[in-house]
Amino acid sequence: MPSVTMKVNGKNVNAEVENRTLLVQYLRDHLNMTGTHVGCDTSQCGCCVVHVNGSSVKSCTMLAVQAEGADVVTIEGLADGEVLHPMQAAFREHHGLQCGFCTPGMVMSAVDLAKENPDPSETEIREWLEGNICRCTGYHNIVKAIAAGTKNMQG
Amino acid sequence: MYNFQYHRPKNLEEASQILDVGDDPKLVAGGMTIIPTLKQRLAQPSDLIDLADINNLVGINLQYQSLEIGSMTRHCDVAKSEIVREIIPALSSLASHIGDSQVRHRGTIGGSLANNDPAADYPAGALGLGATIITDKREILADDFFVGLFETALEDNEIITAVRFPKPKRAAYTKFPNPASRYAIIGVMVAETNNQVRVAVTGAGDDGVFREEKMEAALSTNFTSDAIADISIDDETLLSDIHASSEYRAHLINVMAQRAVDKAT
Ligand SMILES: Cc1cc2nc3c(=O)[nH]c(=O)nc-3n(C[C@H](O)[C@H](O)[C@H](O)COP(=O)(O)OP(=O)(O)OC[C@H]3O[C@@H](n4cnc5c(N)ncnc54)[C@H](O)[C@@H]3O)c2cc1C
Ligand code: FES
Ligand code: FES
Numbered sequence: 001m002p003s004v005t006m007k008v009n010g011k012n013v014n015a016e017v018e019n020r021t022l023l024v025q026y027l028r029d030h031l032n033m034t035g036t037h038v039g040c041d042t043s044q045c046g047c048c049v050v051h052v053n054g055s056s057v058k059s060c061t062m063l064a065v066q067a068e069g070a071d072v073v074t075i076e077g078l079a080d081g082e083v084l085h086p087m088q089a090a091f092r093e094h095h096g097l098q099c100g101f102c103t104p105g106m107v108m109s110a111v112d113l114a115k116e117n118p119d120p121s122e123t124e125i126r127e128w129l130e131g132n133i134c135r136c137t138g139y140h141n142i143v144k145a146i147a148a149g150t151k152n153m154q155g
Numbered sequence: 156m157y158n159f160q161y162h163r164p165k166n167l168e169e170a171s172q173i174l175d176v177g178d179d180p181k182l183v184a185g186g187m188t189i190i191p192t193l194k195q196r197l198a199q200p201s202d203l204i205d206l207a208d209i210n211n212l213v214g215i216n217l218q219y220q221s222l223e224i225g226s227m228t229r230h231c232d233v234a235k236s237e238i239v240r241e242i243i244p245a246l247s248s249l250a251s252h253i254g255d256s257q258v259r260h261r262g263t264i265g266g267s268l269a270n271n272d273p274a275a276d277y278p279a280g281a282l283g284l285g286a287t288i289i290t291d292k293r294e295i296l297a298d299d300f301f302v303g304l305f306e307t308a309l310e311d312n313e314i315i316t317a318v319r320f321p322k323p324k325r326a327a328y329t330k331f332p333n334p335a336s337r338y339a340i341i342g343v344m345v346a347e348t349n350n351q352v353r354v355a356v357t358g359a360g361d362d363g364v365f366r367e368e369k370m371e372a373a374l375s376t377n378f379t380s381d382a383i384a385d386i387s388i389d390d391e392t393l394l395s396d397i398h399a400s401s402e403y404r405a406h407l408i409n410v411m412a413q414r415a416v417d418k419a420t
Binding site for chain 1: 156157158159160161163183186187190191193194195203205207231254255256257258260261335336337
């Protein structure tokens with residue numbers, strides 16, 4: 001089997017995988033990092049969003065072998081020990097989740113937005129979330145959380 | 156997903172060689188169409204040839220009065236490019252409304268054109284702006300490139316390397332997106348080029364993207380939305396599905412085209 005090497009949350013990892021293994025399967029089934037979720041089979045829900053070389057992408061629509069040599073960050077890589085990342089803290093503070101299934105993808109997507117646009121308007125936040133579907137919250141509190149989290153990330 | 160051999164060639168020649176010898180090889184660019192297709196077992200290629208490591212397929216250059224965009228340039232990079240915004244703002248706006256931010260972080264212009272989805276945005280962009288598709292073997296005018304549903308003039312072993320867009324006098328793209336996928340239910344690119352007016356419609360044709368000649372003729376003499384307001388579109392050859400009936404699509408083409416004319420810069 002082909003072997004693939006990448007950096008996940010700062011650590012070098014190497015494993016043998018089939019060419020058809022998706023990045024999300026590699027993270028969940030091989031590395032046992034189950035924070036990244038799979039919510040759909042159509043590349044639409046965004047539960048599986050991780051960062052690859054600094055951009056948010058859907059890890060269910062990328063092969064593990066395509067991430068050879070890449071720098072991957074997942075939801076597990078955000079907190080500093082017990083201290084939540086400012087975006088995670090904002091989701092907790094503003095009640096940006098109910099069941100939590102969409103949350104890892106929402107948070108990873110939001111952290112990427114904050115890098116691209118440090119002061120997004122409500123409309124810009126909503127447009128950015130086009131690829132993240134939540135079945136519980138109705139989005140209002142997610143949008144509030146992201147506005148607050150983005151601010152907190154600046155300082 | 157069925158398994159396959161995976162290749163990541165460093166240059167076009169190597170990619171082309173694997174294409175020539177493989178049993179049933181397929182190229183992969185951003186993977187935003189082909190990976191979902193493989194997941195559903197709708198295709199079973201013997202080999203996947205990833206173009207990701209071929210550096211000279213990425214980038215945006217201004218050459219004379221044309222923009223040349225490398226086939227592996229991602230939608231987000233076209234959307235954010237200062238030079239695209241300055242030379243063809245309609246193209247920057249088109250790219251910024253493809254799918255969602257994560258799709259735009261992977262999907263490429265070459266992949267979108269090669270795929271020729273009847274609801275995709277770039278086919279209307281390329282046909283409306285009178286682009287030229289450049290491959291490792293030849294140059295193909297957009298007018299000759301889009302052959303039918305998911306069908307192009309590309310040979311099996313041909314690789315798109317870049318797309319050349321001449322700077323229009325003015326142009327705009329408007330789309331009525333499917334609220335779930337953001338693909339176009341109707342998308343219209345209207346462009347006034349050096350010697351003609353071009354109107355390209357995506358999302359509607361039962362044979363894929365097409366030019367709307369009655370509108371082009373009317374706009375050539377009078378480039379205003381009033382000039383096309385009364386043009387009715389025959390819905391006979393338009394798609395009809397759960398998203399929109401052909402009558403509704405015919406109506407939307409006119410509305411979207413008028414908005415594009417009003418917006419053209
Ligand atoms: C959720 C979602 C929403 C989307 N919404 C939209 C939308 O609103 N509008 C829109 O237009 N598109 C949309 N797309 C499609 C997206 O734009 C894709 O990026 C695009 O259709 C294919 O580009 P790709 O680079 O991902 O190609 P791939 O999936 O890698 O390849 C597609 C096909 O093109 C071939 N190919 C790729 N590169 C080349 C090349 N250089 N030369 C020859 N053949 C090549 C491949 O072999 C394959 O058959 C959406 C996709 C998803 C998943
Ligand atoms: S699981 Fe990846 S988009 Fe839904
Ligand atoms: S919190 Fe349940 S899906 Fe979003």
